[in-house]
Amino acid sequence: MNDTAMQLVLAAIVVVPLLGSVAALLPAPPGLRGKSPEQAVLRHGVTVTGVVFVLSLVLAAGFDHDHPATVQADTDISWIPALGIRLHLGIDGVSLPLLVLTALLTFLCAIYSYFNKPEGPSATAFVALLLVLESGMLATFAVLNLLLFFLAFEMVLIPMYFLIARWGGQQRTKAAWKFILYTLLGSVIMLLGFLLIGIKGGTFDMVALATDNGSNLSRSVQLIAVLAIGLGLAVKTPMWPLHSWLPDAHTAAPTVGSVLLAGVLLKMGTYGFVRLVLPVAPDAAHTYAPYLAAFGVVGIIYGSLACLALARTGAKGDLKRLIAYSSVGHMGFVLLGIATLTPTGLNGALFANIAHGLITGLLFFLVGALKDRTGTTDLDQLARGALYGKAPRLGGLLAFGAVASLGLPGLAGFWGEMLAMFGAFDPADGLSRPAFLAFMAVAGFGTLLTAAYLLVVVRRVCMGPHSGEVPKLPDVRGYEFAAWTPLVVLTVLGGLWPAALIGLTDPAVQKLLAGGR
Template sequence: MSHTVMQILLAAILALPLVGAVAALLPAPPGLKGRSPEQAVLRHGVTVTGAVLVLAVALAAGFDRHHPGRMQATTDVGWIPALGIRLHLGVDGVSLPLLVLTALLTFLCALHAYARTPEGPSPKAYVALLLLLEGGTLASFAVLDLVLFFLAFETVLTPMYFLIARWGGAERERAAWRFILYTVLGSVVMLLGLLLIGVKGGTFDMVALATDNGSGLSHSTQLIAALAIGTGLAVKAPLWPLHSWLPDAHTAAPTTGSVLLAGVLLKMGTYGFVRIVLPITPDGAHTFAPYLAAFAAVGIVYGSLYCLALALPSPGRHPSTKRSALPLSFGAGGDLKRLIAYSSIGHMGFVLLGIATLTPTGVNAALFANIAHGLITGLLFFLVGAVKDRYGSSDLDSLSGHTGAALYGRAPRLGGLLAFGAVASLGLPGLAGFWGEMLAMFASFRPADGLSRPAYLVFMTLAGLGTLLTAGYLLIVVRRVCMGGNGERQVPHPLPALPDLRRYEFAAFSPLVVLTVLAGLWPAALLGLSDPAVKQLLGGGI
């Protein structure tokens, strides 16, 4: 495919969601209203996100896989000459999979919303916010200018805030405010670091700065910039202990909001580490890598332990009893959405641990785990939304009681998919969740030169403990929700059947299942794209 065609495809991918967001707010033409204006605008969302997905697949098909480390589909024109800011776009083996993942998940969310109209304010606003969110996320993975990256990074905050605050569940306003407060404060600190690099380096161009590999920046400048940018990215990732906004946001968000928050928004933070911090401030990255690895390892264990606490039954509480504030203790019981949110902290800890090794193997592991987490956790949040639609609750004690879910008997296809998502999330070999976490621990066994190997062996051990805990709490969830009972005995008699997997749910879930299996059986498809690009970003390996 010619360079001009690739340029047009990438530009269309970035522009179409923004144009579609504006069009969603306009009155629907009389011939396109269908059953109602609300259905028309929801169908508009499916059409626009579907077109973006088709363009993203076409871009991937035309991508030169023989040179994945080279920026392709590039556009580089002046935008604000007085400040040296350019409209520089492009994709390589690092950003292309994230671009396609974003397009896929947003399309599936739009399809889900069309089939099941979201409860809340105007669907026009919902679709416009969803498309604006997609546009900002896609731009974050395609822009190659530090200022543009910051603008795209910030663009996603407003639509996600309103999706949580207006279409979310209980305590949605508190969760939305906490989300926006944490992320904006992190972004302010990150902006200072980006401006410092641009002023001291003489350019905001990410490709030029990465090619210099920090040679134009002093050691102290790299340290300050890496700390400031890394802090902002760590909030979005999220890195323990800057994670506390995430569980509330996930628990309160609507299903589509949770899918996009876990599936793509968290990846913007880890992508920034790989695209900006490692190649542009290598001295700062080397200095702070052990601390990043330590926080990541603690986050893996912390997230797993908290999930185990949420998965265990609440002693003495009847399923119909309203839950009080969740204590930080084992046996507290918990909400299934909140459990998956805390599992994301552990899974993203593996991503950050891989990055902190500063090796090609570790960074490749992080990028693979990014994609795997987006597929698997997106599927899990869809499934929890389906369970909640049927039972009116995602409380584990209610779902596992003797009159609870018992999905294997009442909705076997839904129960089977939930079990599949759980075993994929715990890292079963042959599924996508295995490779990223295994390679991250392997990279920790031999970190980059100059890093303390004994310390990284400790981090590897903690990560291994996290995998065991992950298997434990996910199997408990499957037993309680799919088999029924409180963990001590089974449901004593057959329960009435419930609506099993619906058509729109099958359409939304099946692509994620298929890709999870394909990525697990054929990891070279992703690693072959990312490895040359990673080695180039790291200067040929560290």
């Protein structure tokens, strides 16, 4: 595929959801209404997200896999000359997998919502917000200008706020406000860092800044800017102790909100560390790396202990809340990999990003299905009847998601965690090897705690005491099979053929660590 066609495809991927959002607000033509206007607009959501997903596959097929470190589909045109803002879009081996993952998860969420409409206000508003959210998520991974990155980063907040506040469960208003306040505060601080880098570096172009590799930024400027940017990214990641918005948001969010929050929004923070901090401010990245690793491994242990507390009998733990806390631990491995400043660690972090999106997205789909069938996500109530006996396929999928999440070799969750710890075993020059060996040991202990709480969940929910009085539950339905199968297949494929993803990310990572040259 030639460059012009690639540019058009990438631009369409970002713009089509926005146009689809506007179209969703218009009355459906009489011939397309089906049984009801709500059915028509939900079908519209499936169509638009399906088109975007197909376009992402076209982009991946046209991508030059022999040169994944090169920015491709590069579009760079002036937008606001007075402020030096340019519409700069492009992808490389780091951003392409995240872009395809975002398009896939949004499409699967649209399919799920078509057959299982979330309870709340109008379907029209739901679909419009979902499409705006998709556009913001895709733009975050496609833009190459600091101010555009900030705009895309902020664009996702409002639709996610409304999805939680209007279609969420209990305490949704409190959870939505907590989400928006935490993330907005972090974003304001991050914007100050962007402005400092842009003014001192003489450009807001991310490629040019990466190529300069901090040569136009003094050490003090780098330290101040990265502290500000890092705080904003850490809130979105979320890094302990800035994570407290996440469990509430996940617990209250509708199923598709939880899937996209865990599958994509958390990745925006870690992507920012890799894309912006490492190549643009290498001195500051080197200074802050041990602290980033320390916070990451504390998050691994904290998240696992919180999950163990929720999983025990009598704790009245919420399964959605447990999976949310597990994300704090899993993203801790991503932060540890980034902090090593090595190709091995960074490849592990990027692999763990994709694996977490697939596996945790599947788990939230499954928990949503359990809630639809039983009316609860309380672990003590779910454990009253063995899921294997009530809905064996659903129980089998939940067990699959759990063992994939704990990092079983042969599944996608294994490689990211292993490579992150390998990177910590031999960190970049100048970093304290004894400190990173200690971080690696703590992270390794965290994998044992992760296995412990996930196996407790499987034992209690899937194999718990079964009473003959407990009625059978509907097993996996056709639309659920369609929405979940791609996640299962990709989780297995990623575990058995990790080179498919690492072959994309490694050359791009090598280039970013070398300063974009």
